[in-house]
Amino acid sequence: xxxxxxxxxxxxxxxxxxxxxxxxxxxxxxxxxxxxxxxxxxxxxxxxxxxxxxxxxxxxxxxxxxxxxxxxxxxxxxxxxxxxxxxxxxxxxxxxxxxxxxxxxxxxxxxxxxxxxxxxxxxxxxxxxxxxxxxxxxxxxxxxxxxxxxxxxxxxxxxxxxxxxxxxxxxxxxxxxxxxxxxxxxxxxxxxxxxxxxxxxxxxxxxxxxxxxxx
Numbered sequence: 001x002x003x004x005x006x007x008x009x010x011x012x013x014x015x016x017x018x019x020x021x022x023x024x025x026x027x028x029x030x031x032x033x034x035x036x037x038x039x040x041x042x043x044x045x046x047x048x049x050x051x052x053x054x055x056x057x058x059x060x061x062x063x064x065x066x067x068x069x070x071x072x073x074x075x076x077x078x079x080x081x082x083x084x085x086x087x088x089x090x091x092x093x094x095x096x097x098x099x100x101x102x103x104x105x106x107x108x109x110x111x112x113x114x115x116x117x118x119x120x121x122x123x124x125x126x127x128x129x130x131x132x133x134x135x136x137x138x139x140x141x142x143x144x145x146x147x148x149x150x151x152x153x154x155x156x157x158x159x160x161x162x163x164x165x166x167x168x169x170x171x172x173x174x175x176x177x178x179x180x181x182x183x184x185x186x187x188x189x190x191x192x193x194x195x196x197x198x199x200x201x202x203x204x205x206x207x208x209x210x211x212x213x214x215x
Contacts, residue, residue, distance in 0.1 A: 025182035027108035027115070029074040030154065032087050033178040035099070074181075080105050083125055097126040103134075110182055115144045115154055122174075133160045133172055144180065152180045 075086045083089070083098035090097055104121025117140040123132045135158035144152040155177040162170050 023111075023184050025110040025150070025152075025184045027077050027110065027117075028181050028183055029076050030108070030176075030180045031074045031178040032176055035087055035090065035174075035176055074178075075101065075106060077107055078105050080121065092126060095127045097124050099124045103132055108180070110144055110152060110180065113143060113146070115142050115152070115156075115180065116140070117142070117156060119156075119158070129165060131162065131165055133162075133174065134158075135174075136160050147179070150182050150184070152182065154178065154180045 073086065075081065080103075081101050083100050085100065087099055089099060100123055101119075101121045103123045106117065106119050106121060108115060108117040110116075117135075118138075119140060120134045120138075122134045123130060125131075137158070140156060140158050142154065142156050144154045146152050155175070157173070157175050159171055159173045162168055162172065
């Protein structure tokens with residue numbers, strides 16, 4: 001009975017350690033309430049059929065455009081999406097531009113108020129030409145504001161220098177903002193710690209059963 005009590009106490013201790021350890025929130029989807037070339041101001045999306053107008057005469061002002069009415073309504077983590085799936089796009093110099101993730105499925109997580117995104121598959125079709133425009137950093141890190149247990153307001157800004165196509169050497173900038181929906185899972189270190197604690201307790205119990213103490 002005493003050994004059973006110790007084992008239960010050890011399990012309870014492991015659970016307490018797990019709850020006190022950091023947890024990672026895996027991003028499931030990200031709505032895009034605004035999309036553009038840089039942060040600052042919304043464009044004329046209310047009167048545009050593709051999400052926003054961007055003209056040379058206003059560059060770089062009013063370069064964020066409201067985005068709504070897309071097919072999925074959000075970037076879905078873990079799967080690729082084509083043109084128009086998560087945003088109806090916008091016009092760049094009066095020519096429609098359609099972002100997509102066909103070059104690779106995005107992934108992301110949030111830990112301790114920081115969002116980590118892999119947008120290496122981000123691209124855009126503009127004027128009949130396909131452009132790969134991912135962040136130049138491998139993992140994009142940005143801060144978030146928690147709205148409730150599974151929703152965060154995010155902004156994501158990054159730059160990319162084009163190395164091929166009609167405009168090699170040109171630096172581009174992107175701005176997204178919206179709501180990220182997450183599911184919370186224990187971090188790998190937490191799982192390992194609890195598992196190791198339980199294995200240690202079971203091992204001690206097993207040794208006592210095989211080799212009882214001498215009287």
